[in-house]
Amino acid sequence: MSAIIWQSVSLFFMIFLGFIMKRIGFLTKSDGTMIAQIIMNVTLPAVIIVNFATITIEKTLLLFTIGGFLWFVLQLTIAFCYTRHRERTSKVLxxxxxxxxxIGNFTLPFVQSVAPLGIPLVSMFDVGNNLLLSGANKIIVDRMIGDSKKIKIKSSLIKLAKSVPFMSYLIMFIIRYFEWSLPExxxxxxxxxxxxxxxLSMFMIGLYLEFRxxxxxxxxVVEVLLLRYGLGAIMITLIAFSPLDNLTKSMLSxxxxxxxPLFSIMLAVVSGVKEEVxxxxxxxxxxxxxxxxxxxLLIFH
Structure with missing residues (x-):
């Protein structure tokens, strides 16, 4: 139990270090953008390769991928219903x-540091999450707010093909599905x-922290956070009373x-939301x- 707490404290320290480095002027937010590019195109794909190298693709793991996709759709649906009578910018927010x-910039590094046994579950969930986050999310939101009249499948596929983490997931999934092994x-x-x-992930978050x-x-902003974490609390309650094993419950929670997601901030700004909000x-x-x-983790531990 103490190990979990100290690991979490060390993660917080990494975030705090990045924030302090920005506050004293040693680094800037633009340096965070550069680090984000390194994470998305180098270190995160490396994590995916290493963690998928010995995974056996089972039906349970495939359910995590489906769950990641459907959960994302549920969030979008609830947000759309909640803001159906609001003006466009509020809906986008x-x-x-x-x-x-x-997951790639926060949850996976957290699990990687604190609960490595859960990495396969979180990684497979992220495959479903990435299907929307890296490809179709912006297109679906544009359709919901009336900026677009149709879903552009070709555009979504092109965006997915350009996503290094998603392609890393896809390639490693195929390799492990056929039980092939990577060269040592x-x-x-x-x-x-x-x-x-x-x-790098935690340090980057510190550089991105904004309190203006x-x-x-x-x-x-308070409403957004209450809706996000309120839905999360409901899901955790349902998960707690499910017949799932402890590891699965803890990872889903x-x-x-x-x-x-940091990627959502960029997409929202493109759609008209103020970056600082x-x-x-x-x-x-x-x-x-x-x-x-x-x-x-302490509760399920």
């Missing part, structure tokens, strides 16, 4: 702020990059508490999720 799972030198090359993913928010946006909400969500996820 809620649709992007309450949907999607920050590939794993040897990938392991150092994979090992650095935890620190226009007063007229405070109410909406962690996923219910994931913070707002959803950026502030995301910053708060990081600081809320870390202790809550630690508490979940």
């Amino acid at each position: 809620f649709l992007f702020g309450t949907s999607g799972f920050n 030198f590939v794993l040897t090359l990938a392991q150092p990059a994979a090992a650095s993913n935890v620190f 928010l226009p007063k007229d946006s405070i109410k909406e 962690l996923l219910a508490l994931t913070p707002i 959803l950026g502030f909400a995301a910053s708060i969500s990081f600081l809320v999720s870390l202790p809550l996820m630690t508490l979940v």
Whole structure:
């Protein structure tokens, strides 16, 4: 139990270190963007390669992928119903702020550091999450708010093909589905990059933390967070009373508490939301999720 707490404290320290480095002017938020590119294109794919190398693809794991996709759709549906009478910008804020799972930059590094046995489950869930987050989410939101009249499947597939994490998941899924093995030198090359993913992810979050928010946006940000974590609390309650094993329950509960994806902020800004509004909400969500996820692990431990 103490090991979980100290691991979580070390993760918080990494975030705090990144924030302090930005505050004293040693680094800037743009450096966080550069680190994010390294994570998405180098260290996260390396984590996927290393962690999938010995996974046996079973029906249970496939259900996690389906669950990740359907859960994302549920979040979008609830957010759409909640904001059906609001103006366009508010709808965009809620649709992007309450949907999607920050797995590659937050949950996976957390699990990688604190509960490595859960990595296969979280990774397979992220495959379903990535289907929407890396490809179709923006297109679906545009359709919901009336900016587009049709779903562009070709555009979604092109975006997915350009997503290095998703393609890494897809390739490794195929390799392990047919029970092929990677050459040992590939794993040897990938392991150092994979090992650095935890620190880079948490440090990057610290660089992205923002605590400036226009007063007229405070109410909406609070609503976004309450809706996001309220749905998460309901899902955790249902999961707790399910017949699932403890590991599965704990991983699903962690996923219910994931913070707002950084990718959603970029998509929301493109759709007209002020960066400081959803950026502030995301910053708060990081600081809320870390202790809550630690508490979940302590309970199931």
